[in-house]
Amino acid sequence: MKPKFLTLKQIFITACCISILYAPLSAIAETGSALKNDNLRAEPYADAKLAGDLSRGESLEIIKKQGAWLQVKTKKNTGWVRLLSVKRGAASSSNQTSGALAVASGRAGTGQVVSTTGVRGLSEQELKAAKFNEAEIKTLESYTLSAEQGKQFAKAGNLETINFANLTSSESTAK
Amino acid sequence: MNLVTIKSTRSNLLISTLLASLLGLLSLQSAAFDLKGALKDAVEKELAPKPESTQANANKDGNTTTNQPAFNWKNPSKEEEIALGREIAGNLLGAAPLVKDAALQKYVNSVGRWVASQSERPDLPWRFGVIESDDLNAFAAPGGYIMLTKGLYRKLSNEAQLAGVLGHEIAHIVEKHQLRVLQKQQLLNIGAGFLSDKYAKDNQLVSKAIGSGAEISARSLDKTAEYEADRLGLSYATRAGYEPYGLADVLQTIGQTNKEDNSIALLFKTHPHPDERLAALSDAAGIRLDAVKEGKTLENRFYQLKK
Numbered sequence: 001m002k003p004k005f006l007t008l009k010q011i012f013i014t015a016c017c018i019s020i021l022y023a024p025l026s027a028i029a030e031t032g033s034a035l036k037n038d039n040l041r042a043e044p045y046a047d048a049k050l051a052g053d054l055s056r057g058e059s060l061e062i063i064k065k066q067g068a069w070l071q072v073k074t075k076k077n078t079g080w081v082r083l084l085s086v087k088r089g090a091a092s093s094s095n096q097t098s099g100a101l102a103v104a105s106g107r108a109g110t111g112q113v114v115s116t117t118g119v120r121g122l123s124e125q126e127l128k129a130a131k132f133n134e135a136e137i138k139t140l141e142s143y144t145l146s147a148e149q150g151k152q153f154a155k156a157g158n159l160e161t162i163n164f165a166n167l168t169s170s171e172s173t174a175k
Numbered sequence: 176m177n178l179v180t181i182k183s184t185r186s187n188l189l190i191s192t193l194l195a196s197l198l199g200l201l202s203l204q205s206a207a208f209d210l211k212g213a214l215k216d217a218v219e220k221e222l223a224p225k226p227e228s229t230q231a232n233a234n235k236d237g238n239t240t241t242n243q244p245a246f247n248w249k250n251p252s253k254e255e256e257i258a259l260g261r262e263i264a265g266n267l268l269g270a271a272p273l274v275k276d277a278a279l280q281k282y283v284n285s286v287g288r289w290v291a292s293q294s295e296r297p298d299l300p301w302r303f304g305v306i307e308s309d310d311l312n313a314f315a316a317p318g319g320y321i322m323l324t325k326g327l328y329r330k331l332s333n334e335a336q337l338a339g340v341l342g343h344e345i346a347h348i349v350e351k352h353q354l355r356v357l358q359k360q361q362l363l364n365i366g367a368g369f370l371s372d373k374y375a376k377d378n379q380l381v382s383k384a385i386g387s388g389a390e391i392s393a394r395s396l397d398k399t400a401e402y403e404a405d406r407l408g409l410s411y412a413t414r415a416g417y418e419p420y421g422l423a424d425v426l427q428t429i430g431q432t433n434k435e436d437n438s439i440a441l442l443f444k445t446h447p448h449p450d451e452r453l454a455a456l457s458d459a460a461g462i463r464l465d466a467v468k469e470g471k472t473l474e475n476r477f478y479q480l481k482k
Contacts, residue, residue: 035450035453035454035457036454036457036458045465046462046465067465067468068464068465068467082457082460082464082465083420083423084420084423084453084456084457084460084464085457087427087430087450087453088427088430088431089427089430089431122270122271122308122310122312122324122441123440123441124441126270127266127267127270129270130266130267130269130270131266131269132262132265132266132269133265133266133268133269133272134265136265136268136269136272136273137261137264137265137268139273140264140268140273140280140302140304140320140322141302143277143280143281143284143302143303143304144284144300144301144302145284145285145288145301146288147288147292147297149285149288150285150288150289150291150292151289151292153285153286153288153289154289154415154416157334157471157473157476158471159289159415159416159417159471159473160416160469161293161414161415161416162413162414162416162467162469162470163414164410164413164414164463164467165410166406166407166410167406167407167409167410167456167459167460167463168406168459169402169403169406169455169459
């Protein structure tokens with residue numbers, strides 16, 4: 001009787017430890033919702049087998065990202081959807097950047113630094129009242145770079161241009 | 176040729192006068208912005224993009240009353256566009272100065288210049304600045320002046336996101352969205368006789384023409400202009416070699432900011448909700464981004480703000 005009780009207690013403690021250990025990980029599993037009606041695919045490809053569908057506003061859990069795709073879990077299904085079809089964060093959001101987005105961006109824990117030293121507001125009224133500042137505009141202009149300097153900067157970051165025609169509003173039919 | 180020019184000037188004056196009398200019932204403020212129906216159409220017709228070759232004639236049009244070159248509101252030259260933008264940007268800097276961090280400003284100019292080189296107007300003298308404000312916002316003024324707040328910069332975590340934000344503002348300038356709002360306002364003001372003779376004589380002094388100051392750079396544009404700037408901004412950043420989702424990332428972040436937060440009030444007031452912008456971007460992108468696989472985010476060289 002007593003040994004059995006201890007065992008249960010041990011299990012309980014172990015379980016607690018595990019849940020504490022894994023709590024930060026499970027917190028990363030980000031919630032989101034569908035921005036539009038879309039299909040779920042079994043794999044992250046446009047021609048992959050259908051794995052269900054999403055309806056606008058439906059809440060989901062984001063499992064992982066791969067290229068242009070997110071693997072998501074809904075109440076009914078798990079599958080891949082283009083990442084632009086998903087709004088990250090809970091439906092009624094707090095004012096904090098939350099979940100994996102914050103973790104991935106290295107912002108988790110930094111908090112919001114509020115510094116108001118020398119800062120005037122940018123409300124409409126304040127913008128209307130603003131006076132021209134010649135010294136500041138000259139400073140701004142002193143930073144102007146040439147196209148060639150831009151190119152050198154891109155080269156330093158191994159950025160390579162690709163062919164990509166401007167998106168137009170009429171391509172919504174392509175799915 | 177001259178005859179034709181004069182005739183067209185007269186017909187413009189006639190249209191302006193007609194507009195003026197119709198506008199008589201509206202207040203000065205609403206005259207500029209609440210353009211409705213026929214009024215709006217008439218002005219838009221006046222401002223329809225014209226081929227470059229007509230520019231020389233158009234310049235003469237503006238000079239019939241004085242010997243000095245007046246600001247050509249109907250068809251401003253590139254130089255006039257830059258002068259106008261400088262005035263607006265200078266006013267904005269009067270409200271919030273540049274962050275005193277030359278390395279930051281140089282970095283933002285490097286990214287911006289590279290993205291602008293992928294636009295349809297690579298020849299403008301593009302300049303970028305981060306300004307002292309905790310608000311989340313970015314501004315574009317005609318001729319290549321772009322500013323974003325320190326508050327918005329703080330929300331970014333990689334270079335692709337910065338490229339996306341700057342791409343959106345670059346697109347506003349490429350498409351002359353703000354310039355057209357100003358043109359409409361000015362042509363209506365001139366037509367409505369709001370400008371005194373003295374004022375009209377000085378009208379090459381842009382500072383007087385934009386009496387409302389820096390507020391123009393934050394004024395609401397048509398929703399369609401914002402969606403267009405999103406699509407083009409994404410396109411420029413993608414062509415520049417960045418991961419295409421930078422702008423979308425930032426819209427996600429903005430969408431998660433409390434709407435009641437003062438730092439975002441103006442942005443929400445002047446732009447469609449981030450969710451609508453994301454959905455529109457998603458529709459426009461369709462399958463186009465599936466093939467873009469080599470885009471870079473470059474968080475490793477993203478400039479970190481000094482504390």
